[in-house]
Amino acid sequence: MEKSSSPEPKSTGSSILLHQIWNWADERLGLEPIVQLALKKRVPEHRHSFWYYWGGITLFFFIVMCFSGVLLLIYYHPGESSYESVRQITYDIKFGWLIRSAHSWSANLMLASAFVHMFSTFFLKAYRGPREFTWWSGVGLLLLGMIFGFSGYLLPMDDLAYFATKVGLSIPTVIPEVGPWIASLIRGGPEVSAFTVSRFFALHVVVLPALFIPLLMFHLYLVQKHGMSIPESEEQKPESERKSVPFFPNFAMKDLAMWLIALNVLALMAALFPWGLGPAADALKPAPMDIHPEWYFMSSFQVLKIFGQWFPGELGEFIGLAVFNLGLILWVLIPFIDPSSKNGRRSRLATYFGLLALFILLATTIWGYAVLPPATH
Numbered sequence: 001m002e003k004s005s006s007p008e009p010k011s012t013g014s015s016i017l018l019h020q021i022w023n024w025a026d027e028r029l030g031l032e033p034i035v036q037l038a039l040k041k042r043v044p045e046h047r048h049s050f051w052y053y054w055g056g057i058t059l060f061f062f063i064v065m066c067f068s069g070v071l072l073l074i075y076y077h078p079g080e081s082s083y084e085s086v087r088q089i090t091y092d093i094k095f096g097w098l099i100r101s102a103h104s105w106s107a108n109l110m111l112a113s114a115f116v117h118m119f120s121t122f123f124l125k126a127y128r129g130p131r132e133f134t135w136w137s138g139v140g141l142l143l144l145g146m147i148f149g150f151s152g153y154l155l156p157m158d159d160l161a162y163f164a165t166k167v168g169l170s171i172p173t174v175i176p177e178v179g180p181w182i183a184s185l186i187r188g189g190p191e192v193s194a195f196t197v198s199r200f201f202a203l204h205v206v207v208l209p210a211l212f213i214p215l216l217m218f219h220l221y222l223v224q225k226h227g228m229s230i231p232e233s234e235e236q237k238p239e240s241e242r243k244s245v246p247f248f249p250n251f252a253m254k255d256l257a258m259w260l261i262a263l264n265v266l267a268l269m270a271a272l273f274p275w276g277l278g279p280a281a282d283a284l285k286p287a288p289m290d291i292h293p294e295w296y297f298m299s300s301f302q303v304l305k306i307f308g309q310w311f312p313g314e315l316g317e318f319i320g321l322a323v324f325n326l327g328l329i330l331w332v333l334i335p336f337i338d339p340s341s342k343n344g345r346r347s348r349l350a351t352y353f354g355l356l357a358l359f360i361l362l363a364t365t366i367w368g369y370a371v372l373p374p375a376t377h
């Protein structure tokens with residue numbers, strides 16, 4: 001078999017050895033085409049290039065989340081002793097509080113950067129063909145990421161987690177006929193209990209990673225296959241006027257710098273605002289007045305509340321759920337709806353839709369927090 005050409009042999013002993021190891025591995029694993037693909041990749045340079053960092057930042061927080069999650073797994077016990085094990089991690093085990101804080105903060109920062117990444121790819125119109133599957137796999141990743149958050153929130157089983165999960169799991173009950181059955185299946189009984197914690201634990205550490213990781217690989221493979229998209233403003237320019245830099249090493253170095261900034265932000269948040277642990281859940285105690293879901297569910301929570309006030313009984317919440325899902329379907333189908341996907345001509349329609357979606361998301365989230373009663377615990 002022909003020897004591959006990378007990395008280039010140098011005259012020093014160690015580089016010759018490295019070259020030999022590389023050739024040995026390449027002959028057995030066929031690495032050369034992968035390296036060539038990576039070396040071929042170029043990143044467009046224009047005034048919106050900043051937004052190309054956000055997928056990588058999301059990836060970084062996901063990696064931290066996985067590592068810190070594995071460390072937590074060593075001491076966490078699901079079921080009856082879940083609260084006690086989290087109490088030990090937080091107060092008894094050396095640096096346990098920091099690992100737990102880094103895990104929770106990286107999960108939240110991952111979701112926040114995934115939202116930024118989604119809206120930036122939306123406004124850059126990166127969902128247009130041939131990147132439809134990149135868009136759909138991205139939506140899948142965000143939804144799975146939110147379920148990660150929801151299932152992880154219950155695991156300490158403190159009072160906030162207990163009541164917030166109780167409220168969250170009452171949402172599917174508004175679906176006629178099957179709703180109560182779905183809620184009971186997720187809870188593992190009529191009430192949120194240690195059984196629910198065990199189910200959420202299996203979901204959080206086995207089922208969700210088993211779905212998320214292959215979907216993420218698919219997403220990254222597509223990014224590599226299609227290269228980075230360019231916004232409409234760049235498409236207007238003749239090809240000779242478009243600028244780009246090689247991904248390796250130029251853009252990768254900048255990506256790395258962004259990861260360093262992300263690490264600093266994470267370290268500051270985790271150390272200065274350690275993740276709290278409330279009193280153990282007590283089903284007999286009244287629910288705190290200010291009970292609310294995590295920030296990434298606040299918008300849907302508020303939409304349900306608004307519709308619930310407009311219509312009698314469970315009908316309002318059902319309509320709210322339907323409206324929310326309709327918006328989500330439109331969002332998923334945007335590659336087909338945006339006229340510029342079909343005729344290649346510039347169209348503002350999708351941009352207005354994106355601005356409206358962003359406005360509704362932000363406004364209902366702020367509104368949701370603004371109308372919360374003062375904390376009672």
Ligand code: HEM
Pocket residue numbers: 051052053054055056058059062114115117118121126127131134135136137138139141142145216219220223227228229230
């Ligand atoms: C949640 C985990 C996610 C990870 C780790 C991730 C990772 C990445 C990475 C590393 C890139 C290449 C660099 C970049 O454009 O930033 C990328 C590109 C892309 N992502 Fe994601 N992504 C995620 C979620 C999403 C979501 C929620 C969407 C949209 C619904 C999305 C849609 C896209 C699209 C369309 C591209 C191609 C961008 C282009 O060609 O210009 N991704 N993603």
